[in-house]
Protein backbone atom coordinates (compact mmCIF):
# COMPACT_ATOMS: atom_id res chain seq x y z
CA UNK A 1 0.00 0.00 0.00
CA UNK A 2 1.05 3.50 0.23
CA UNK A 3 -0.34 6.72 -0.57
CA UNK A 4 0.11 9.18 -3.18
CA UNK A 5 -1.24 12.04 -4.92
CA UNK A 6 -2.59 13.21 -7.96
CA UNK A 7 -4.25 11.77 -11.02
CA UNK A 8 -5.47 14.10 -13.70
CA UNK A 9 -2.72 16.57 -13.06
CA UNK A 10 -3.19 19.65 -15.15
CA UNK A 11 -6.87 19.01 -15.62
CA UNK A 12 -9.58 21.13 -14.13
CA UNK A 13 -10.00 20.36 -10.49
CA UNK A 14 -6.53 19.00 -10.38
CA UNK A 15 -4.90 16.34 -8.51
CA UNK A 16 -6.44 13.53 -6.70
CA UNK A 17 -4.25 10.97 -5.23
CA UNK A 18 -4.75 7.42 -5.25
CA UNK A 19 -3.38 4.57 -3.69
CA UNK A 20 -2.75 1.14 -3.86
CA UNK A 21 -0.71 -1.62 -5.07
CA UNK A 22 1.03 -3.62 -2.41
CA UNK A 23 3.59 -4.73 -4.99
CA UNK A 24 7.07 -3.35 -4.42
CA UNK A 25 8.65 -1.97 -7.57
CA UNK A 26 11.57 -3.66 -9.26
CA UNK A 27 14.81 -3.52 -7.34
CA UNK A 28 17.15 -0.90 -8.66
CA UNK A 29 20.48 0.37 -7.45
CA UNK A 30 23.13 2.97 -8.16
CA UNK A 31 24.11 1.21 -11.36
CA UNK A 32 20.55 0.82 -12.55
CA UNK A 33 19.27 2.41 -15.73
CA UNK A 34 17.23 4.79 -13.62
CA UNK A 35 20.21 5.98 -11.62
CA UNK A 36 22.24 6.35 -14.80
CA UNK A 37 19.42 8.40 -16.29
CA UNK A 38 19.68 10.81 -13.38
CA UNK A 39 23.46 11.06 -13.73
CA UNK A 40 23.05 11.73 -17.45
CA UNK A 41 20.56 14.53 -16.87
CA UNK A 42 22.86 15.97 -14.26
CA UNK A 43 25.81 16.07 -16.63
CA UNK A 44 23.68 17.83 -19.20
CA UNK A 45 22.32 20.45 -16.87
CA UNK A 46 25.38 22.63 -16.36
CA UNK A 47 25.27 26.33 -16.83
CA UNK A 48 21.56 26.98 -16.48
CA UNK A 49 19.35 27.77 -13.53
CA UNK A 50 19.71 25.59 -10.46
CA UNK A 51 17.81 22.35 -10.72
CA UNK A 52 17.23 19.54 -8.28
CA UNK A 53 18.95 17.18 -10.69
CA UNK A 54 22.29 18.74 -9.72
CA UNK A 55 21.75 18.25 -6.01
CA UNK A 56 24.12 15.75 -4.41
CA UNK A 57 23.24 16.37 -0.78
CA UNK A 58 19.87 17.01 0.86
CA UNK A 59 20.00 18.49 4.36
CA UNK A 60 17.07 17.67 6.65
CA UNK A 61 16.78 19.31 10.10
CA UNK A 62 15.67 16.83 12.76
CA UNK A 63 12.94 19.26 13.85
CA UNK A 64 11.50 18.87 10.36
CA UNK A 65 11.47 15.11 10.86
CA UNK A 66 9.53 15.56 14.10
CA UNK A 67 7.07 17.99 12.52
CA UNK A 68 6.51 15.45 9.76
CA UNK A 69 6.04 12.50 12.07
CA UNK A 70 3.35 14.23 14.11
CA UNK A 71 0.58 14.22 11.45
CA UNK A 72 1.72 10.85 10.09
CA UNK A 73 1.41 9.25 13.51
CA UNK A 74 -1.91 10.97 14.16
CA UNK A 75 -3.33 9.63 10.88
CA UNK A 76 -1.86 6.25 11.71
CA UNK A 77 -3.79 6.12 14.98
CA UNK A 78 -6.92 6.10 12.81
CA UNK A 79 -5.42 3.53 10.47
CA UNK A 80 -4.70 5.98 7.67
CA UNK A 81 -1.68 6.91 5.62
CA UNK A 82 -0.80 10.58 5.19
CA UNK A 83 1.40 12.90 3.14
CA UNK A 84 3.65 15.77 4.21
CA UNK A 85 5.43 18.05 1.75
CA UNK A 86 8.84 19.62 2.25
CA UNK A 87 10.07 22.93 0.94
CA UNK A 88 13.59 24.29 0.99
CA UNK A 89 16.36 26.20 -0.74
CA UNK A 90 19.42 25.51 -2.82
CA UNK A 91 22.68 26.12 -1.01
CA UNK A 92 26.31 26.41 -1.91
CA UNK A 93 26.80 26.04 -5.64
CA UNK A 94 23.53 24.22 -6.07
CA UNK A 95 24.92 20.82 -5.17
CA UNK A 96 23.21 21.04 -1.79
CA UNK A 97 19.54 21.53 -0.97
CA UNK A 98 18.40 22.42 2.52
CA UNK A 99 14.86 21.59 3.59
CA UNK A 100 13.37 24.29 5.77
CA UNK A 101 9.63 23.79 6.02
CA UNK A 102 7.15 20.93 6.33
CA UNK A 103 3.57 21.40 5.14
CA UNK A 104 0.70 19.06 5.89
CA UNK A 105 -1.73 19.64 3.01
CA UNK A 106 -5.45 19.21 3.36
CA UNK A 107 -6.07 15.59 2.40
CA UNK A 108 -8.60 12.87 2.67
CA UNK A 109 -7.77 9.26 3.25
CA UNK A 110 -10.02 6.34 2.79
CA UNK A 111 -9.92 2.62 2.42
CA UNK A 112 -10.12 1.46 -1.17
CA UNK A 113 -10.34 -2.05 -2.45
CA UNK A 114 -6.68 -2.07 -3.38
CA UNK A 115 -5.49 -0.50 -0.14
CA UNK A 116 -5.47 2.90 1.45
CA UNK A 117 -6.23 5.91 -0.65
CA UNK A 118 -4.90 9.41 0.01
CA UNK A 119 -6.34 12.26 -2.00
CA UNK A 120 -4.98 15.80 -2.19
CA UNK A 121 -7.11 18.05 -4.35
CA UNK A 122 -5.57 20.43 -6.85
CA UNK A 123 -6.65 23.46 -4.83
CA UNK A 124 -4.91 22.15 -1.70
CA UNK A 125 -1.77 21.44 -3.68
CA UNK A 126 -1.92 24.97 -5.09
CA UNK A 127 -2.05 26.39 -1.57
CA UNK A 128 1.07 24.43 -0.61
CA UNK A 129 2.98 25.68 -3.64
CA UNK A 130 1.85 29.25 -3.00
CA UNK A 131 2.90 29.09 0.66
CA UNK A 132 6.35 27.80 -0.28
CA UNK A 133 6.73 30.23 -3.17
CA UNK A 134 5.95 33.23 -0.96
CA UNK A 135 8.81 32.22 1.32
CA UNK A 136 11.16 31.63 -1.60
CA UNK A 137 11.05 27.89 -1.08
CA UNK A 138 10.87 25.09 -3.60
CA UNK A 139 8.66 22.05 -3.03
CA UNK A 140 11.38 19.44 -3.41
CA UNK A 141 10.33 16.61 -1.14
CA UNK A 142 7.39 14.47 -0.12
CA UNK A 143 7.12 12.05 2.77
CA UNK A 144 4.27 9.63 3.36
CA UNK A 145 3.47 6.79 5.68
CA UNK A 146 2.66 3.14 5.12
CA UNK A 147 0.89 0.76 7.51
CA UNK A 148 3.79 -1.69 7.39
CA UNK A 149 6.73 -1.81 4.98
CA UNK A 150 8.36 1.29 3.51
CA UNK A 151 8.73 1.20 -0.27
CA UNK A 152 7.46 3.10 -3.29
CA UNK A 153 4.38 1.34 -4.61
CA UNK A 154 3.36 1.50 -8.26
CA UNK A 155 0.79 4.14 -7.33
CA UNK A 156 3.42 6.13 -5.45
CA UNK A 157 5.55 6.04 -8.61
CA UNK A 158 2.72 7.12 -10.87
CA UNK A 159 1.04 9.84 -8.78
CA UNK A 160 3.52 11.89 -6.79
CA UNK A 161 2.74 15.29 -5.24
CA UNK A 162 6.38 16.34 -5.65
CA UNK A 163 6.86 16.43 -9.40
CA UNK A 164 10.25 18.10 -9.95
CA UNK A 165 12.86 15.84 -11.52
CA UNK A 166 15.62 15.21 -8.99
CA UNK A 167 13.29 15.71 -6.01
CA UNK A 168 13.05 13.42 -3.03
CA UNK A 169 10.39 11.03 -1.75
CA UNK A 170 10.51 9.31 1.62
CA UNK A 171 8.29 6.48 2.82
CA UNK A 172 7.83 5.93 6.55
CA UNK A 173 7.05 2.40 7.84
CA UNK A 174 4.47 1.45 10.46
CA UNK A 175 2.67 4.81 10.35
CA UNK A 176 5.71 6.43 11.95
CA UNK A 177 5.65 4.28 15.08
CA UNK A 178 8.88 4.57 17.01
CA UNK A 179 9.41 8.13 15.83
CA UNK A 180 12.74 9.65 14.95
CA UNK A 181 14.66 6.68 16.37
CA UNK A 182 13.58 4.68 13.31
CA UNK A 183 14.60 7.29 10.78
CA UNK A 184 17.13 4.86 9.29
CA UNK A 185 14.22 2.60 8.26
CA UNK A 186 12.61 5.19 6.02
CA UNK A 187 12.88 4.35 2.32
CA UNK A 188 14.14 7.14 0.02
CA UNK A 189 13.74 7.64 -3.71
CA UNK A 190 14.47 10.33 -6.29
CA UNK A 191 12.35 11.24 -9.25
CA UNK A 192 14.49 10.53 -12.33
CA UNK A 193 11.84 10.90 -15.04
CA UNK A 194 8.11 11.20 -15.47
CA UNK A 195 6.70 8.52 -13.17
CA UNK A 196 10.18 7.04 -12.77
CA UNK A 197 11.68 6.82 -9.31
CA UNK A 198 15.04 5.36 -8.29
CA UNK A 199 16.14 4.27 -4.83
CA UNK A 200 18.90 6.52 -3.56
CA UNK A 201 22.31 5.47 -4.78
CA UNK A 202 25.83 6.71 -4.20
CA UNK A 203 25.02 9.89 -6.13
CA UNK A 204 22.82 11.20 -3.33
CA UNK A 205 23.43 11.86 0.34
CA UNK A 206 20.83 12.86 2.94
CA UNK A 207 22.23 14.61 5.99
CA UNK A 208 20.04 14.83 9.09
CA UNK A 209 21.05 17.40 11.64
Ligand SMILES: [Zn+2]
Pocket residue numbers: 001002003004144145146151152153156171
Ligand atom coordinates in the same frame (compact mmCIF):
# COMPACT_ATOMS: atom_id res chain seq x y z
ZN1 LIG B 1 2.86 4.62 -0.68
